[in-house]
Each structure stands twice: as structure tokens, then as C-alpha cells.
Amino acid sequence: MASSMGILRRAGATAMISGLALAFAANSAFAAETYRTWYEVSIFGLNIAKSGFETKVNDGSYDLSGKLSSSGVARIFDKTDGTIRVTGSASGASVVPASYEVKYKNGKKNKRTVIDFSGDGTVSQVENTPPVKKRAPWVETGPNDLKSVADPLSGLMIRATDLKSVCGRTLHIFDGQTRADLQLSYAGIKPFTTKGFKGDAVTCSVKFVPISGYQKGKEAIEYLKNKSKISISFASLGDSGIYAPVAASIGTQIGTVSVFANRFEKIN
Template sequence: MKASRHFCNWMLMAACVAGATGMVGGAAHAAQIYKSEYRVSLYGLTIARASFSTNVSDSRAYEVNGKLMSSGLGSLFDDTSGTLDAKGQYSEAGPVPGSYVVKYKHGKRNKTTTIAFANGNVTSTVNVPPIKKKSNWVELKPDDLKSVADPLSGVMVAADSLDQICSKTLHMYDGQTRIDLKLSPESKPQPFATDGFKGDAITCSAKFVPISGYQSGRKAIEYLKNSSRISMTFASLGKSGIYSPVQAKIGTQIGTVSVYATRFEKTQ
């Protein structure tokens, strides 16, 4: 089934969006540990589950370790599993990534992507196996890899209040494709609750803008760019000033993929 080939991409994207939630407390100055779990669903049926452990040191360095695996409906199409690891440092302006590694197995295929950063700029990218560039490929330019973040750190938003979040543009790079997510207001702040968290959250619409590192004209990209409806609900733990998604919905050609934080709590 053609649609099944896209399951891995949607699940990884969804997990990246959700996994950053565990980092919201990082602006504090004491060592902290967070545990979080997420459900990824399609048509209301679970297709994947993800779990993350986040450590924030007293020097404001963060490290996120995540696991993802297909579940329920997703297991009927493809056996997918993966790990995601991100490291960086918090600054007054928000997270500054240092490294990002994603490894996943999709059926019998294995892929690893490693990205290194310095001062907010990409210094190296290694993909195993290498990316196969097809016709109409939009090449990455040097400036495209400046002032960007990985998909985990990239959805962390530094703001003084919830009302400021939906005016932001998020600049992200996943090791192949450079995109912008342009946020815009969708609703006023509303209560949000899940296991370990209760507080206010705000939902933003997100416009997917491909910059480079992709095949122009590819149906999946064109759909995300021109037809997809993407929303992201942001919340913050305490008074950290760092907001991240606790819920997301991503419109794809095979339906809307939803991500929901079923657990988010500080364990230390």
C-alpha cells in the first residue's frame, strides 16, 4: 500500500513535535528530570507510541532520549521503531541545539541521521544510508543552515506569555529538509490537563513552508505546503518562559495524524 510507506515519516515527525514537551522546565537553574509518554493516532486509532526522558542539569544543559514504535493500526502496515536523542544548552533566547541523532528501523530498512550544531548553526550532517536526490531537487544553501534547530529543539518557543507564541516562525532542519513553520493564532488560551500536568495552553495554526533539501513537486510535500492543516497546542511548566507542544494535529494525504501527551511529569 502506497500510503503505508509514509507512516514512518509521519510518526517520526509527530514524535519530534511531542518529544520536546519534556524539555519545558529547562529554564530553571536546578537539575531536573522529566518523563513523558505520547500517543500518535490516525482516524482515532493508535498507530504509534513514544516515550521520552529529559534531563536538565543545573548548568542549563539539556539531554533528551526518546523511543518510538509502531502500535495498533500502525503495526498492521509496517514494523517501525526508532530512537531520538538531542543535546543542547538553554540561553535567555531559548534552547540552543548541540547535537541531534535519530535512528529508526522501517521494516527491513535502517536509517541514521546525525546533526552537529555550533552557535545555532549546522556544522555537519551525516545520513546513513546517504540521501538519494531525485529530479527537481532543491539543494540546501549555506545560509539555509544558519540560525536553525533540530525538530526537537526547534519547537521550543521562548516567550514572555502564551499570547506571544502564535506570532513566531520556527526554523527547523531534520538532516535532509530545511523547513519553516509559520505560526498564527487559532484560539485564545484554554485549560489543558494530562497525567502530571494541568495548566493553560494555546493552540496555533502552523503553515508548512519547505525551504530546501527536498524534491520539488513531490505530492507529499505539495500537500503539506498547500493543503495540510497543522495545529500545535503549546504549554509551559511553571514560569520557565519556554513553551512547547502538548498536542499536535498534522494533515496528511492519508488522514490527520494526531499527537497527544498522555503523561508529562517532573520526576525529580
């Protein structure tokens, strides 16, 4: 069975399950509050990964920490455990990430990615341990690719006036290796219910467009670019004007990965 963390990384599922937790920070920028969220990732109806996040918000800043791990049948073949931490500032409905760090262990292999941002959305520093293996023909990432981008945790928080206005835009994402655009198109509005939320959610069809930081012609990238059916559902967080992912479906070469926010709650 393919690595479950690899599936998450290639399909962008980490972004889906983390953006919601960060959006709580944007919604509560000036209150000392803590939120806890839980998510499940599945394929073929089988749970393959789970995650839990805690977001602390205090005096205009946020600090998110979380854990991800393979689970269910996937853990029999692939033991993967990881942690995520994001820090930044929030002012009203605007979220400005300052740092992003993800670490995980797959079997005996340890991997770590750190991204630092300047205040204008420009990547100021990136570190990958071990270094990225650049296999020819490699599409190199240039300085202009790293301007006005977001890390995969905060990139899916969207400010909009209503549900229908969420789609119809392009998101610029950088995960420490690959720079990609996500082009969102309106697909419809349906009711959505989970623990802590009941209301409508808008679904956007997503076109994955690789920009740089990848091996040209690589099958996984080509599949996501040309064949994958991707959708993300967004829900409103109160009156904040912020819309964040609550569910996603990502077609991969081995099947469709589903992400679902099954719980999020304020704990103090």
C-alpha cells in the same frame, strides 16, 4: 498501510512530541533532575505510534534520550522502532542544542540522521545513513539555509511573555534533509488537561513552507504546503517563559495525524 514512521517524519510529528520533553530542560537548567514523558500518535482514532522520553538535566546541560515505535493496528502492517538523543546546554530560558541523532529500523531497513550545531544555531555537520536520495528536480540546500535554524526536537520550544504572544512568528527547522519554515498564526486559547498539567493552552494554525532539501513537485510536500491543515497547541512550563507543544493535528494525504502528550512527570 503507509509507514507510520514515514507519516511522523513528513508531518513533523516527531518534533511535536519531542519539543515538550526538551522544554523541561530549559525550565530546570541548573538542577540535577530527570523527567519522563509519554506521547501517543493516532490517525482515524487508531493509535499508530507511541513514544517515551527521559530528560536528564545537570549543571546547565541536558541529555534527552527517547524511543519511538509503531503501535496498535499500524504494527501489524509496519514494524518500526527508533531511538532519539539530543544534547545541549541550557541557561535560564535559553536552550542551545549541540547534537541531534535519530535512528530507526523499518522492517529490515536501518536509517540514521546526525546533526551537529555550532553555538550560534548554524549546522556544522550533517550525516544521513543511507545518504539522501536526491530525485530531480531537487531543491538543493545552501549554506545560508543552515544558519539560525533548530533541529526538529528543540525547534518548537518558544520563549514568550504570555500565551497570546506564542503565535505570530516563524520557526526555522532542519531535520537533516529538509529545511522548512513553520509560520504560526494565533487561533485561540482553550483549557488543557493531562497527567502532570492542568491549565490553558494556546493553539496556533501552522503554515508549512518548504525551503530546500526536497524534490520539487513531490505530492507529500505539495500537500503539506498547499492543502494541509496543521495546528499546534502550546502550554506554559511554570514561570520559565518557555512554551512547548502539548498537542498537534497534521493533515496528511491519508488522513489527519493527531499527537497528544498524555503524561509527563518529574521522577527525581
